[in-house]
Amino acid sequence: MAGGEFDMIRRITADLEQSPTTILGPGDDAAVLRLDGDAAVTTDMLVEGVHFRRNWTTPFQLGRKAIAVNVSDVEAMGAVPVSVVVALALPIGLEETWVDQFSAGVREECARSGVSLVGGDLSRSESITVCVTAIGEFRGSTPVTRGGAAPGEQVAVCGRLGWSSAGLTVLQRGFGSPKELVVEHQCPTVPYGQGRVAAAAGATAMMDVSDGLLADLGHLAEASRVAVDLETDAFAVTDAIARVCAATGKSPWGFILAGGEDHALVATFPADVALPEGWLRVGSVLEGEGLTVNALPWQGAAGWDHFAR
Incomplete structure (x- = not known):
């Protein structure tokens, strides 16, 4: 891929819209968020050959899916999803258009789910791996866990x-x-x-x-x-x-x-x-x-x- 790692990061993060919870977005060592009350944090991976195959899934669809499956876990806690960070490991020789289309899918699903992309990481690997961390806020409410069900419900x-x-x-x-x-x-x-x-x-x-x-x-x-x-x-x-x-x-x-x-x-x-x-x-x-x-x-x-x- 021409341009190298930092050129790719600039292309992925260019003109990202940020929510009011984002104090500092991509570009520093860490994002800074202002959250209302307690936070829900979850992470999930999508590994090529395990969760997806490139001949079955377009990079745009994979970008959307990477966000969707993580934000869903925040939803399951009864929290309001606000932010995601995306770590992406890619093989050498992958087309630049793949990265552009993946980024477009990430942006599309972020807009659908109401979250902001606030940071992430890039690395080299033999196959594609996507790891997303999603963050939500409870805004004064109580988390809904797996352990609260009772007989008769x-x-x-x-x-x-x-x-x-x-x-x-x-x-x-x-x-x-x-x-x-x-x-x-x-x-x-x-x-x-x-x-x-x-x-x-x-x-x-x-x-x-x-x-x-x-x-x-x-x-x-x-x-x-x-x-x-x-x-x-x-x-x-x-x-x-x-x-x-x-x-x-x-x-x-x-x-x-x-x-x-x-x-x-x-x-x-x-x-x-x-x-x-x-x-x-x-x-x-x-x-x-x-x-x-x-x-x-x-x-x-x-x-x-x-x-x-």
Whole structure:
């Protein structure tokens, strides 16, 4: 890449818009932020060959996805996302246009999610790795953790479930349709703002659905020391997912309940709370431990595990 590291940094950070929380943005040893109350901080990586393939995902889509999957975790705490820093490791010989398009995707998703890019790092590597840290502020509210669910409460979700994993199945078969599923795998549609909405409505526990609904609910149930039962009648099987199932012989519940990289939100609410608009009741919190589906043990994988054998 012509121009070197510092020329690339200037191109990535040129004319970045900053929010009022940014006192000092890119260009110094660290950014300086003015936050309202406690802060939520999270980080996530996207590694070439593990989370994405260049022949399946454009650099613009990867830039958007890198921001989306991190900001989703801030949303899941009930915080207001405000800033991100992006660390990028690239192989020598990568086209300058790749960096420009990636940067455009980052800027696009920052605008969608309401965050400012305030800094980051660049390095050389054999393959592309993106690491993003996202920061949110609570503005006087209390964090919504995984450990607050109680028996008798309702389980609800907000966002698209199963679309990403169905899209991955389509790509693995060498096809590009249904396009809406493929696009969702390339970059998830995060329900921005809904974490704060859920917190204000009385959510007692909440998580980002990244490894699969069952897998992530398992973490929530363990942290809260409760059991959870999901009801498949509550979910709608979209026409696009039904078409993939018809072509592959797979069950839609493998996608909807155990598919990864959805980046929807799942939360528990007291039984007498009216769910906010956009949230769907899908199950119940019970005494005990573990997960069931329609009151029966789930047969099959519950979601993605990087180190499962």
